[in-house]
Amino acid sequence: MKKILAVLVGVLILCFLPLSHAKADTRSDVENRLDQIEKELAALKKEVSSQKEAWEKNIGFLKSIRLGGEIRTRWEILDAFDLDRNNTDDFFLIRTRFSIEATPVENLRIFIQAQDARVGGDERDVRGGMRGDLQYVRFQSFHDDNNLDLKQGYFDIANLGGLPVTLRIGRQVLSYGDERLVGANDWDNFGRSFDAVKLIIEPAEGVQVDAWYAKVVEELKDDRLDEDDDVDFYGLYMTTSNFEDVGLKTMDLYGLVLRDSGLDNTMKPGTLMLPAGLVRDLDAKDSATIWTVGTRLVGVLPMLETLDYNVETAVQMGSIGADTHHAWAIHGEVGMSFPDIMMAPRIGAFFAHASGDSSPSSGSSNTFLNLFPENHDKYGRIDFMNWQNMYDVGGNITIKPIEGLTAIIEYHNLRLAEENDAWYGSPRPDLYFMSGKRVNIDGENGVGDEVDLTLQYDYNEYVSFEGGYSLFIHGDLIRRGLDKGGFRTSTNESNWGYLQAKVHF
Numbered sequence: 001m002k003k004i005l006a007v008l009v010g011v012l013i014l015c016f017l018p019l020s021h022a023k024a025d026t027r028s029d030v031e032n033r034l035d036q037i038e039k040e041l042a043a044l045k046k047e048v049s050s051q052k053e054a055w056e057k058n059i060g061f062l063k064s065i066r067l068g069g070e071i072r073t074r075w076e077i078l079d080a081f082d083l084d085r086n087n088t089d090d091f092f093l094i095r096t097r098f099s100i101e102a103t104p105v106e107n108l109r110i111f112i113q114a115q116d117a118r119v120g121g122d123e124r125d126v127r128g129g130m131r132g133d134l135q136y137v138r139f140q141s142f143h144d145d146n147n148l149d150l151k152q153g154y155f156d157i158a159n160l161g162g163l164p165v166t167l168r169i170g171r172q173v174l175s176y177g178d179e180r181l182v183g184a185n186d187w188d189n190f191g192r193s194f195d196a197v198k199l200i201i202e203p204a205e206g207v208q209v210d211a212w213y214a215k216v217v218e219e220l221k222d223d224r225l226d227e228d229d230d231v232d233f234y235g236l237y238m239t240t241s242n243f244e245d246v247g248l249k250t251m252d253l254y255g256l257v258l259r260d261s262g263l264d265n266t267m268k269p270g271t272l273m274l275p276a277g278l279v280r281d282l283d284a285k286d287s288a289t290i291w292t293v294g295t296r297l298v299g300v301l302p303m304l305e306t307l308d309y310n311v312e313t314a315v316q317m318g319s320i321g322a323d324t325h326h327a328w329a330i331h332g333e334v335g336m337s338f339p340d341i342m343m344a345p346r347i348g349a350f351f352a353h354a355s356g357d358s359s360p361s362s363g364s365s366n367t368f369l370n371l372f373p374e375n376h377d378k379y380g381r382i383d384f385m386n387w388q389n390m391y392d393v394g395g396n397i398t399i400k401p402i403e404g405l406t407a408i409i410e411y412h413n414l415r416l417a418e419e420n421d422a423w424y425g426s427p428r429p430d431l432y433f434m435s436g437k438r439v440n441i442d443g444e445n446g447v448g449d450e451v452d453l454t455l456q457y458d459y460n461e462y463v464s465f466e467g468g469y470s471l472f473i474h475g476d477l478i479r480r481g482l483d484k485g486g487f488r489t490s491t492n493e494s495n496w497g498y499l500q501a502k503v504h505f
Contacts, residue, residue, distance in 0.1 A: 064103040068113075070504040071096050074189070079495040081427050083474065084482050086491050091120045093189045097151060107158040115151035117190045151193055166200040174198075174212065174372075176237050177252050177296045180312060180331065180387055183374035192372060194233070206242040211235070216258075232259045233372075247305070252296040252312075258371060260288045286321035290369055306337045320365050327368040329354035329387055331378075343399040350396070352379060356389030356418030367421055375425070380412040380450040382470040382496045388424035390447075391415045404459070410452040416445035416477065423447060423477065427494075446475030466500040 077090040099113035154170025174194050175184045185192040196214035203209065217231035234257040241250055294314030301307045313330040335348035354368040370387040379385040379392045396410040416423060454468040472494040479492065 061102065061104050066101040068099040068101070068505060069097060070502065072500065072502040074498055074500040076496065076498045080491045081494055081496075083428055083478055083494065084491070093117075093119050095189050099152070109156040109158070111152060111154055111156075113150075113152040114148065115191075116148045118147050119189055151191070164202040168196075168198040168200060171195050172198065174214065174235070175374075176210075176235075176239075176254065178310070178312065178331075178378070179374035180378065181254075181256065181292065181294070181314065181371045181373055182235065182237075183372060185372070185374050187374060187376035196233075204242075207238070207240045209236070209238045211237075217260075230261050232261075233257070234259075243299075246299075247302040248297060248299040250296070250298040254292075254294055254296075256292040256371065258288070258290045258292075258369075288318070288320040288325075290316055290318040290320070290325060290371075292316045292371065306339070307334065308337065309334050314368075316368060323363050323365045325365040327355045327366050329368045329370070331387075343401050346398040348396045348398070350392070350394060352387065352390070352392040353417065354387045354390050356416060356421035358418045358420055360421060366418075367424075379425075380414060380470070380472070381410070381452045381454065381468060382450055382472050382494065384425055384427060384450070384472060384494075385412075385414050385423075385447065386425040389417045389421040390424070391417055404457055406456045408452070408454045408456075410450075410454075412450040412452075414447040414450065414475070416447060419445045444475075444477045444480055447477050448475040449473045462503060462505055464502050466502075467498060469495070469497045471495055 072093075072095045074093045075090065076093070077088065079088045080086055081089070094117075096116045097113060099111065101109065101111045103109050150171055152171050152173060154168050154172045157167045159165070160167050171193050173184045173192070174182050174196065176182045179185075183192070194212075194214040194216070196212050198210060198212035201209040201211070212233075212235050214233040214235075215230065216233050217229075235254065236256075237252065237254040239250060239252045243251060292314055294312065296310075296312040298310045299308070301309075310333045311331070314328065316325060316327040318325045329352075331350070331352045333348055333350035335346050337346040338344065354370065355366050356368075357364075357366040360367075368388050373387065375386055376383055379387065379390070385392065392412055392414055394410060394412040396408060398406065398408050400406055450470060450472045452468065452470045455466065457465045459465060474492045474494070
């Protein structure tokens with residue numbers, strides 16, 4: 001019996017042995033397939049994760065993009081801007097700007113701004129410069145073939161080297177303080193930009209130091225670069241707000257250097273507005289280097305915070321051609337605000353002075369040079385005076401009749417500091433600006449008296465309106481100068497008015 005059982009067991013083993021091998025083979029294939037699927041799933045998961053990361057990165061970049069724009073229109077009317085006739089002219093300005101800002105990765109910012117500026121069929125560029133035709137005294141740019149131009153185009157690299165330093169490279173606006181020496185000139189339809197490299201340093205909270213180099217003019221001769229005739233602008237500007245506990249809200253300290261390597265009589269865009277007595281003696285081989293150091297203080301009295309002040313002073317040294325240069329300028333303003341009474345008025349008084357040259361051919365230049373300013377709201381809104389060889393004494397009253405509306409009335413008494421120097425900012429440069437052409441009016445330095453009325457209304461955060469009127473009463477310098485120059489005058493005043501609308505986002 002045992003023998004029979006042993007034989008049966010043996011037969012069963014022999015019968016089922018191939019089947020067990022088949023099952024083992026099948027299990028091995030399944031395990032291999034599962035392993036392969038797991039690997040494919042892992043690869044797919046990795047790919048999905050990579051795609052998700054890229055998508056999130058792109059979404060983050062798209063979220064960082066900011067669009068901006070501005071449309072500004074202005075109608076102006078001028079009367080007797082040539083000072084000797086009641087001739088009236090008017091024109092319409094339109095300026096359109098569009099900008100895009102993006103931060104593709106951390107610490108990298110890109111900003112691009114295009115501008116289209118138009119004035120009565122005339123076309124200008126965005127760099128800014130000196131005054132153009134007599135009647136278009138505000139258009140401080142030279143002709144250009146294109147209305148559409150690059151206003152700004154730069155990139156920022158923040159936290160440079162792990163330090164609180166930002167590097168900015170490209171075409172950019174430089175605007176500092178009250179823009180008496182370095183400004184965007186934004187009232188002008190075309191404004192001013194610089195091709196510059198700038199370091200923005202924040203060494204401590206409430207302190208910022210900017211250092212820059214700008215190429216103002218790149219001179220070409222025979223289609224080749226000529227370094228000898230270039231114009232370069234260097235600056236170091238520190239501002240701090242760390243003294244508010246004593247009422248000093250802002251303190252600025254600055255040093256500026258302007259180097260013009262090829263002076264001539266053509267007055268290229270952006271170059272110096274030279275003292276009148278020097279221009280005729282210059283040629284293309286002459287050069288100028290002007291150093292400017294100054295300070296600006298803005299604040300309130302600690303014991304009477306409704307009394308505010310604004311003071312700026314600057315000193316210049318250097319050379320223009322063969323002449324040494326020493327000049328200075330100062331501006332001061334105080335104001336008292338009454339926020340708790342009807343229309344919240346503020347009453348202010350101001351004084352501005354910039355040195356002139358009493359002897360323009362003495363071998364020493366003493367006329368202050370106001371570099372690249374925004375003059376419009378400083379020395380009379382009719383824009384007949386620069387911060388050069390001048391005195392400006394006056395006052396203003398500001399009220400807010402309703403929410404969003406601000407009304408400003410100003411008075412300016414304008415005089416020359418030195419009667420032997422020129423009237424810088426004159427709408428008649430043939431009489432009062434260039435040496436050799438200016439009429440010598442002995443004993444007269446009274447340019448005139450100006451009254452300005454300005455209304456500003458913020459319709460909402462995107463739309464604003466503005467209008468104004470200026471009356472300029474001619475001083476003895478103008479009246480006697482026109483008479484001595486053989487010009488008949490039928491008026492003793494000039495008038496200017498404007499209406500402006502602006503939309504921005």
